[in-house]
Amino acid sequence: MTAAATVSLTDVASYLPGEPVGLDFFTDGTDGLRDSAMFRAPRWRHHVAADETNVDLVERAVQPLVERHGHRAIRGVDVLLVHTQLPDLPIVGAGTEIARRLGLRPDWLLDVANAGCASFVHMLRLARQIMTTTDARSALVCNAQTAAGQLFTQSHVRRLAQAAIPGDGCGVAYLTAGGPSPILDVTTHHLGEYAGDMRLVADDGRRYWETRESQLRIGFTEAAVAAVLERGNRLVPEVVGELCQRLGVPTSRIDVLITNQPNRTFLHNWREALGVPPDRHPDTFAECGNMFGAAMPVTLDHAVRAGRVRDGDLVVFGGFAHAGDFAGAMAVEWHGPAR
Known part of the structure; x- marks a missing residue:
């Protein structure tokens, strides 16, 4: 592809784990931040189960893409970009395990550690750059979040104002060269x-x-x-x-x-x-x-x-x-x- 070629955000899909968790799960704390605009809690959020991993969430989120575009298209992606928040293993990223679970053999596989809450934009820029400067024709971008049901449900942390704000979930995107929804x-x-x-x-x-x-x-x-x-x-x-x-x-x-x-x-x-x-x-x-x-x-x-x-x-x-x-x-x- 050339630098002028179009890269499309062709499709998105998502997965939310478990049943919604209400505010009654959290206990009153004394950290002095509960009235802050930063910590005005939503009514609901989702938490991963104790044995549920980032890879589990990605696998479930990708299924609608497989149903709409076919196993061959998704398994044939050239680029796999992954951001996980909270990593299940601090040394090994989730990308290779996601590739194994989904049957992918991408030429490009990156576990992205930076850009946090805006990592979707960061990864789509990376995918677009790869796809406009190499022969890559498609990409799968995965954002998995599991910190709510792991870090913020700890017995002491759940008393703090910060604990009621996060929720778990996973969103994935399928990018194609010359597809229908161009990234402008x-x-x-x-x-x-x-x-x-x-x-x-x-x-x-x-x-x-x-x-x-x-x-x-x-x-x-x-x-x-x-x-x-x-x-x-x-x-x-x-x-x-x-x-x-x-x-x-x-x-x-x-x-x-x-x-x-x-x-x-x-x-x-x-x-x-x-x-x-x-x-x-x-x-x-x-x-x-x-x-x-x-x-x-x-x-x-x-x-x-x-x-x-x-x-x-x-x-x-x-x-x-x-x-x-x-x-x-x-x-x-x-x-x-x-x-």
């Missing part, structure tokens, strides 16, 4: 000045691989929360605005805005800043919580199945990661398969 443009920013501002901590100070009695959690403080709120409110409208300026389209003309789903405050403020009404900004936070990197593909899949994405719509993705160390946006002209 992508813009990303790696913001090193905010790197390391989000940390896993334990009361005993030990590192994650060391034996401990205290439980790992995200190290939120009032100052850290204020910084994340300020950065998130700013970064997503900035990166989406930059993308739309390059396309020559005002942000108010976005037909469908797909963002990561951190909390109600961000979702409201992003819509307001970009001039996008709520009916054009699908929201899975209320039913699924913050699914981190899986939120964008899951939200798109839910919107397509609900009939909220029409043929020819300009679909714009935008999000940021961690405490602001990455921001990205992408535009697609949607002509996906009927559901």
Whole structure:
């Protein structure tokens, strides 16, 4: 392929594990952050089972793609990109096991560790670059999130305000060369000045691989929360605005805005800043919580199945990661398969 060739976001699918988990699962805590805009909890979220892995979620999420496009097409993908949050093994990524489970033999296989909640945009940019500079003709992009049912259900952590926000799920995308839904443009920013501002901590100070009695959690403080709120409110409208300026389209003309789903405050403020009404900004936070990197593909899949994405719509993705160390946006002209 040449650099001018078109890469299409041809289809998406998703999977949510288990039955919805309500707020009665969580216990009241005393961490002083429960009234923060960052931690206003959704009514529902999903949790993986104790024996359920990232690979299990991907395998289930991919099945609708197999049904719509056939085993041969999915097994024949040239590129496999995977982001998992929480990795089941800290040393070995999930990509090779996903390839084995699905019967794939990709020429390109990457486990992506960065870009967090906006890793879907990051991986689609990587896939597009590979597919426009090599002979690769198709790609499978996988976002699996299992931290909610593992990290945030620990006996002490579930008392904290942060525990009720995350939900588990998996979203996958099928990309093809010259397909029906062209990726129009992508813009990303790696913001090193905010790197390391989000940390896993334990009361005993030990590192994650060391034996401990205290439980790992995200190290939120009032100052850290204020910084994340300020950065998130700013970064997503900035990166989406930059993308739309390059396309020559005002942000108010976005037909469908797909963002990561951190909390109600961000979702409201992003819509307001970009001039996008709520009916054009699908929201899975209320039913699924913050699914981190899986939120964008899951939200798109839910919107397509609900009939909220029409043929020819300009679909714009935008999000940021961690405490602001990455921001990205992408535009697609949607002509996906009927559901």
